[in-house]
Amino acid sequence: MAPPKKTSTAARTRSVTPKRSTRPLAVIVLAAGKGTRFRSERSKVIHPLLGRPMLAWILDAAAPLKASETIVVVGSGAEDVRAAAKDGGWPVRFATQKEQLGTAHAVKAGLSALKGFEGDVLVLCGDTPLLEPEVLRALVREHRASGDACALATSCPDDPTGYGRIIRHPTGHIDRIVEERDCNEAERAINEINAGVYLFDAAALRAALKQVGRENDQGEEYLPDVIAILTARNQRVHAVRADESILAGVNDRYQLAVAEAVLAQRIVRAHALAGVTIIDPASVRIEPGVVIAADAVIGPDVSLHGATRVGAGTRIQRAVVRDSNVGRECEIGPFAYLRPGVVLGDHAKVGAYVEVKNSSVGDGSKIPHLSYVGDATIGDSVNVGAATVTVNYDGETKIKARTVIKDGAKIGSDTMLIAPVTVGRNAATGAGSVVTHDVADGTIVVGNPARPLRATKMTATKETATKRNAKGTR
Numbered sequence: 001m002a003p004p005k006k007t008s009t010a011a012r013t014r015s016v017t018p019k020r021s022t023r024p025l026a027v028i029v030l031a032a033g034k035g036t037r038f039r040s041e042r043s044k045v046i047h048p049l050l051g052r053p054m055l056a057w058i059l060d061a062a063a064p065l066k067a068s069e070t071i072v073v074v075g076s077g078a079e080d081v082r083a084a085a086k087d088g089g090w091p092v093r094f095a096t097q098k099e100q101l102g103t104a105h106a107v108k109a110g111l112s113a114l115k116g117f118e119g120d121v122l123v124l125c126g127d128t129p130l131l132e133p134e135v136l137r138a139l140v141r142e143h144r145a146s147g148d149a150c151a152l153a154t155s156c157p158d159d160p161t162g163y164g165r166i167i168r169h170p171t172g173h174i175d176r177i178v179e180e181r182d183c184n185e186a187e188r189a190i191n192e193i194n195a196g197v198y199l200f201d202a203a204a205l206r207a208a209l210k211q212v213g214r215e216n217d218q219g220e221e222y223l224p225d226v227i228a229i230l231t232a233r234n235q236r237v238h239a240v241r242a243d244e245s246i247l248a249g250v251n252d253r254y255q256l257a258v259a260e261a262v263l264a265q266r267i268v269r270a271h272a273l274a275g276v277t278i279i280d281p282a283s284v285r286i287e288p289g290v291v292i293a294a295d296a297v298i299g300p301d302v303s304l305h306g307a308t309r310v311g312a313g314t315r316i317q318r319a320v321v322r323d324s325n326v327g328r329e330c331e332i333g334p335f336a337y338l339r340p341g342v343v344l345g346d347h348a349k350v351g352a353y354v355e356v357k358n359s360s361v362g363d364g365s366k367i368p369h370l371s372y373v374g375d376a377t378i379g380d381s382v383n384v385g386a387a388t389v390t391v392n393y394d395g396e397t398k399i400k401a402r403t404v405i406k407d408g409a410k411i412g413s414d415t416m417l418i419a420p421v422t423v424g425r426n427a428a429t430g431a432g433s434v435v436t437h438d439v440a441d442g443t444i445v446v447g448n449p450a451r452p453l454r455a456t457k458m459t460a461t462k463e464t465a466t467k468r469n470a471k472g473t474r
Contacts (some may be wrong), residue, residue, distance in 0.1 A: 024119035025140065026068045026202070028110035031055055031085075031099040031126030038251040041468025043077030044250070046084045047128035049260045051287045051305055053084040054250065057129035057263070062122070063090060065140065066131040069117065071110045075100050102220030103196075104212045107330075111206060111417035120144070121205055123198040123223070127250045129259055131197070135242045138201050142240050148173075149235035150227065153197035155244040164224055166239065174237040177224035178427070181217075192239075194224060195247035204235055271298075279317075293327040299333070311346065319350075327363070345380065358400075359390075362407065376403040377418065385413035385431070392419045406441070 035044025045055040055072070062070065070090060074081045075097040085092050095113040107123055114121070120143065122136065135153060143151035152174070154166050162180060165187050169175040173393045177194045178187050181395065199274050208229040209370035212221045225238050267288060268281045275294030278284055285303040292298070292310040299317030304310070308321050311328035323340035331349040332338065341358035348361045351368035359373050362380035365407040367373055378384070388411050390403040401419035405411065410428040415435060417423070422438045429435055430446030430453065439445050444453045 025067045026069040026114055026117055027062050027122045029058055029072045029124050029126050030106045031081050032073050032100055032106050034076035043081050046080050049129055050263055054129045055084050055126050056088050058124055058126055059090045061131040061133050071095050071113045073097050073106045073110045079139055103223035104221035108209055117202055119202055121200045125196045130246050130248055130262055132246050135246055139240045143199045146238055148238050149201050149230045150237040151199045151240055153242050154192050154239040155195055155242055155247045156191050157244040160191045160193045165190040165194040174239055175231050176228040180314045369394045375400045378405045379407035382409050384411045387414040390417045
């Protein structure tokens, strides 16, 4: 039997070292700063964008990468930042930057939670909510294909004012990053900027961080200094270009508003491409948890929030809907407000200047205008007249009492329903009634307090038919 062939040490090493494309990935999100330009007592990264903390958008962008570890570096407002990250359900751990001594110092804190980690480390800033997963995937893909020590995302805005400039080596690789205040005239004319999105080889990053100093006007450790340290060691750094609208940071309240508008339009566009008609995209706000069926029509000045669901063919105009479930072929607005806990059946209508809260409205029922319905159960084919109010709070028990209006009932204009109260099937209230006691099926009540007037026409007809039938059997 022939002896086995000998394998060189190098060959053996290659055979047991995993390919770079399958290396572990860790994410470090820098969320320790307060954000002084926000002029807020709260951490910048928990300020909301379309109903969610800014930090949530960054964690969402990184989630599709399926990193083995995600570390959020906290400092200012640490408890609130932790709560914001936990509420989203992401599998994150936390590292604390006790003193905010710069971005490189924050990355050191993040790495302290990754002891023994070998692979690639993606560093993101907690104030870049417009990041998209596709950009991060491209960064990971190109970094692993290149074999370089670092890849970073850059963009070329028309106005690069305020950003660090990318200085390239004649080979095309990045040589260093120069902060604007340190730029000479030629460097300031460069419009390729650093976006603060980095992907490092973990070992190269750890070694370079040891050399970062604080010899600057703020006495802080800057992460961009790592780039010059790597290139001085003949370790290459390359860039992945992306659109500035994806890489833009948020440093003040105005930029927060601009970022929200960008995110809102992304969501609006996605719904439109999925079959929803949106009349005036610029005036519509749809939060990320909202579900809208095809063929719904969203008119101007509509805001849809939380876990709202909208059925096919429903039309909404100039209305606010929060955490509500809207059926098929409904009409909402103009100037309607559906507060949390509303369920509209198919073909229901909530008209102009109507507010509904924590109530169910049955199929085909209508609340056309100028009414408040709170803590109510409304059956099918009910008509609620103008200026009707469900009086659900007595100010003493502090319990919201419930109103029940059964199928086919007709509520006259300016009716006050003093809960808890039930209006029976096919019953009716006269205009201006104050209903303090239950109304029997098929009964008309009027007055203040409301008293029975007579049976409704429908019920009277049924009673007559019953009597006739009874005579016929004698």
